[in-house]
Amino acid sequence: MTALLEVTGLVKHFVAERSLLGRPLAHVKAVDGVSFSLEAGKTLALVGESGCGKSTVSRLVLRLIEPDAGSVRFDGRDLLSLDARGLRAFRREAQIIFQDPYASLNPRMTVGQILTEPLALHDLAPAPRRSERVAELLRLVGLEPRLARRYPHEFSGGQRQRIAIARALAVEPKLIICDEPVSALDVSIRSQILNLLRELQDRLGLAYIFVSHDLAVVKHIADHVAVMNLGQIVETAEADALFAAPRHPYSRALLSAIPVPKPRAKSSRIVLQGEIPSALNPPPGCRFHTRCPYVVDRCRSEMPRLVADGIGHATACHRTSELPSSEAIVRMDGGFSPVLEKLVAAFSGGPEAARGGGIRSLGAAPTSP
Amino acid sequence: MSASPLIEIRDLRIRFHGDDGRVTHAVDSVDLSVANGATLGLVGESGCGKSVTSLAIMGLLPKQSAEISGAIRFDGFDLLKTPDQTLRDLRGNRLAMIFQEPMTSLNPSFTIGDQIIETILRHRGGSRKSARNRAIELLRRVHIPSPERRIDEYPHKLSGGMRQRVMIAMALACDPRLLIADEPTTALDVTLQAQILELMRELKAASGAAIILITHDLGVVAEVCDEVAVMYAGEIVERAPVDELFSAAQHPYTVGLLGSIPRLDHRAEQLATIEGMVPNMAQPPAGCRFAARCPFVLDACTKVPPRLLEVGPGHLSRCIRAPLERLVS
Numbered sequence: 001m002t003a004l005l006e007v008t009g010l011v012k013h014f015v016a017e018r019s020l021l022g023r024p025l026a027h028v029k030a031v032d033g034v035s036f037s038l039e040a041g042k043t044l045a046l047v048g049e050s051g052c053g054k055s056t057v058s059r060l061v062l063r064l065i066e067p068d069a070g071s072v073r074f075d076g077r078d079l080l081s082l083d084a085r086g087l088r089a090f091r092r093e094a095q096i097i098f099q100d101p102y103a104s105l106n107p108r109m110t111v112g113q114i115l116t117e118p119l120a121l122h123d124l125a126p127a128p129r130r131s132e133r134v135a136e137l138l139r140l141v142g143l144e145p146r147l148a149r150r151y152p153h154e155f156s157g158g159q160r161q162r163i164a165i166a167r168a169l170a171v172e173p174k175l176i177i178c179d180e181p182v183s184a185l186d187v188s189i190r191s192q193i194l195n196l197l198r199e200l201q202d203r204l205g206l207a208y209i210f211v212s213h214d215l216a217v218v219k220h221i222a223d224h225v226a227v228m229n230l231g232q233i234v235e236t237a238e239a240d241a242l243f244a245a246p247r248h249p250y251s252r253a254l255l256s257a258i259p260v261p262k263p264r265a266k267s268s269r270i271v272l273q274g275e276i277p278s279a280l281n282p283p284p285g286c287r288f289h290t291r292c293p294y295v296v297d298r299c300r301s302e303m304p305r306l307v308a309d310g311i312g313h314a315t316a317c318h319r320t321s322e323l324p325s326s327e328a329i330v331r332m333d334g335g336f337s338p339v340l341e342k343l344v345a346a347f348s349g350g351p352e353a354a355r356g357g358g359i360r361s362l363g364a365a366p367t368s369p
Numbered sequence: 370m371s372a373s374p375l376i377e378i379r380d381l382r383i384r385f386h387g388d389d390g391r392v393t394h395a396v397d398s399v400d401l402s403v404a405n406g407a408t409l410g411l412v413g414e415s416g417c418g419k420s421v422t423s424l425a426i427m428g429l430l431p432k433q434s435a436e437i438s439g440a441i442r443f444d445g446f447d448l449l450k451t452p453d454q455t456l457r458d459l460r461g462n463r464l465a466m467i468f469q470e471p472m473t474s475l476n477p478s479f480t481i482g483d484q485i486i487e488t489i490l491r492h493r494g495g496s497r498k499s500a501r502n503r504a505i506e507l508l509r510r511v512h513i514p515s516p517e518r519r520i521d522e523y524p525h526k527l528s529g530g531m532r533q534r535v536m537i538a539m540a541l542a543c544d545p546r547l548l549i550a551d552e553p554t555t556a557l558d559v560t561l562q563a564q565i566l567e568l569m570r571e572l573k574a575a576s577g578a579a580i581i582l583i584t585h586d587l588g589v590v591a592e593v594c595d596e597v598a599v600m601y602a603g604e605i606v607e608r609a610p611v612d613e614l615f616s617a618a619q620h621p622y623t624v625g626l627l628g629s630i631p632r633l634d635h636r637a638e639q640l641a642t643i644e645g646m647v648p649n650m651a652q653p654p655a656g657c658r659f660a661a662r663c664p665f666v667l668d669a670c671t672k673v674p675p676r677l678l679e680v681g682p683g684h685l686s687r688c689i690r691a692p693l694e695r696l697v698s
Contacts, residue, residue: 188629188643198639257562261591263592271560339694340624348640
């Protein structure tokens with residue numbers, strides 16, 4: 001099976017400082033040799049701390065910024081060799097949604113205009129059919145078609161994120177990059193958007209690159225996870241395998257830090273000491289060695305390569321085979337009590353909640369203040 | 370709960386008068402208390418009144434537009450009747466608060482040392498030299514490396530996690546009895562969040578201060594709180610010891626919140642969602658404020674506002690259908 005997206009050796013260094021004559025003096029090594037692939041209809045999550053390069057990778061993949069080196073193949077085409085026209089055609093196949101739907105919708109356009117724009121731009125529906133298509137898109141994301149006449153400020157945060165998703169879907173893409181799509185939303189709204197993303201994936205066969213710092217969300221939505229530290233992937237694996245037994249010391253620390261909704265959950269938390277080194281001047285050798293509890297001399301001088309184990313679990317650590325077992329790293333919440341489990345099921349599937357399927361039209365009520 | 374709580378809030382009501390004459394009911398009949406050395410989690414979604422409640426405790430609500438009634442007893446004072454001058458002596462001294470965004474709460478044009486020293490001199494007096502030594506000591510206590518050097522740096526030179534630690538150091542400058550932390554880790558990565566939560570636990574153990582932790586993250590609550598109050602549309606809908614809340618939640622809103630968190634140990638196809646919207650608080654509904662979104666709603670729920678009643682030892686719920694076990698057995 002060929003992958004929808006194949007990224008090899010991607011590099012992006014931003015110039016941080018220039019001399020008087022404009023010669024670059026210092027570089028931020030935002031992305032430094034990142035490779036991964038993604039199959040159609042699947043979700044790859046990029047996780048890591050702020051500044052690890054996960055958002056830069058997602059923009060490089062869309063060619064919103066130009067990489068310094070590496071290659072990106074999408075559906076068999078080499079993206080980096082596309083001319084303006086080819087790039088425009090590619091934009092129909094890959095879209096992005098952002099963390100802040102407030103900032104990504106034009107406040108002076110109605111929702112109808114916002115959704116018509118991509119249809120007109122790519123000439124996807126003849127003018128008379130466009131309002132029909134807008135209604136269809138709104139229904140697809142669980143909003144009532146009559147809302148097309150309203151402006152973004154009349155909607156709540158969750159509804160605005162639905163509008164942003166509808167706009168991305170307008171061009172019928174194969175890939176959507178979701179950059180922290182639920183981080184700005186309240187817990188209950190967050191679950192609505194996650195459910196929606198999942199249903200759309202099943203229905204439309206979308207592939208997602210999901211960028212998030214919320215690891216419980218990642219566990220819920222991703223098929224594959226790539227853990228990034230300072231511009232490099234340190235571990236990549238199937239989501240279930242990674243959460244069951246993370247191998248890289250950085251992944252272990254990251255996953256052990258997730259708070260779980262269970263008081264007195266058994267803790268094997270690894271609290272990292274020290275600060276995240278700057279990407280301006282990453283440490284030599286393994287870039288995690290300054291914070292790694294398992295560091296040895298070799299780590300300080302020699303950069304480890306990402307080595308796969310044959311079942312798709314790759315780790316970039318010299319000591320992978322020597323490290324202690326990591327099975328109890330991720331704190332399991334042990335589930336709710338049976339009564340609470342039943343109540344939660346009744347809450348989402350009760351007689352009242354059963355009115356519609358998962359994608360439901362939401363009321364039009366404008367937000368409360 | 371202990372016999373004499375450190376802070377006791379009785380029947381707190383806060384209404385905001387808008388310029389257009391609209392009155393918004395931000396907080397209604399909130400009763401809360403926190404004992405010495407205890408941590409209370411105040412949980413709820415945007416606009417539920419949790420932050421407004423904490424600002425009322427600190428006396429930081431605008432006098433012109435906020436109408437406040439009830440009583441907030443703290444350390445022998447009723448904070449709502451205390452003159453401004455006395456409040457200023459309490460704030461930063463026995464009452465301290467940390468906010469979500471440390472960059473906006475630190476003054477960018479002063480060094481972090483200046484800002485901590487100012488707090489110490491204002492409340493404790495003494496020489497600048499001894500205040501500086503104490504500031505260095507505080508920075509060391511919150512695990513800032515080489516505090517002697519860091520103390521002369523400006524906020525922009527520090528990372529987000531460092532800044533939050535500076536905020537905590539400043540809040541601790543005068544050994545507060547009560548620390549209010551409003552979403553202290555929301556803007557941070559999980560690794561830093563773990564460090565800050567660890568730090569808060571350490572400090573509580575060392576100083577015996579009480580903490581009110583405002584958050585929307587139930588995982589964080591489970592980790593650090595002793596008791597939890599869940600707020601919805603300006604009211605407390607459930608209050609319980611933390612173990613109780615996570616094992617036997619007694620309000621449908623709490624059930625919905627718990628069901629909507631993605632979980633680490635099993636992969637649900639669908640997360641629970643809470644349909645509909647928060648009611649318009651200019652005209653709160655006549656009956657239960659959650660009724661319109663509640664799958665367990667009865668006719669009676671929409672008629673009379675339910676009262677917050679005890680359903681178990683120390684466990685209160687504002688739901689006429691509690692105990693909820695009956696609904697699923």
